[in-house]
Amino acid sequence: MLFRDQTLAAIASGEVTLAFRRRKRPTVKAGRRVRTASGVVLIGDIAIVDISALSESDASSAGFPTLEALREMLGPDDGTPVYRIELTGLEPDERVALRGEASLSDADWHALTLRFARWDKTAPGYFPSILRAIGAHPEVRAADLAAKAGVETPKFKQDVRKLKELGLTESLEIGYRLSPRGEAVLEKLREHRL
Structure with missing residues (x-):
């Protein structure tokens, strides 16, 4: 799971607490950690969501200025599931x-x-x-x-x-x-x- 530097800073500050990805299956698992250049992102719950049920609050929590921007990033509905991934924090990388x-x-x-x-x-x-x-x-x-x-x-x-x-x-x-x-x-x- 890749994150931009700006998103990593927002995860660290608690401003970004969600990620959404359109995938056949999730690339991360709940309770796991994802190493990045800025530290280790902690992954919370993961669930499939209906894109039509996403809200402006979801978009904001994922770091998007609008719901439309989030939907644009996810692309057209081709039947591939959309996953809602909780981001519970960013820790230093012990390595x-x-x-x-x-x-x-x-x-x-x-x-x-x-x-x-x-x-x-x-x-x-x-x-x-x-x-x-x-x-x-x-x-x-x-x-x-x-x-x-x-x-x-x-x-x-x-x-x-x-x-x-x-x-x-x-x-x-x-x-x-x-x-x-x-x-x-x-x-x-x-x-x-x-």
Whole structure:
């Protein structure tokens, strides 16, 4: 689920509390969280609604100046359901703070090596090689890094997201870079030759 920066600011301030999307099925689940560039959007209840029952209040709560603007965004009724999605807040993304933690405790290092070992059962050394590639080639397109790694781009991106969850990488407009934590892990990998 994508949000514009202006909408994210309005969610953070409590001005926007709803989203409406025309989809065959919802792309988010109630009670889940959606990561964005500005933080984590908290998702409340989700329900299918009749577009003719939408009100000016619904439009305002979704950040639209008028009901007509909301209906225009949803497009013509082609039979695809319209979902009403409650947005219950915006929290800081815990990965941002984690990225800056460059000092790794023995417990941190142990947990990371166990995670790499689990992930690398099918391709030993694959995840450390991604860190090395990003460290050596920041701001390089994912497709180029994937080709060098010999994997499909979607798989490579998915695997980089796993590293991002651990606070090791940061996405850029083009490509990635290692976070301070990622740099520290890469240095440990060099020391241990993993």
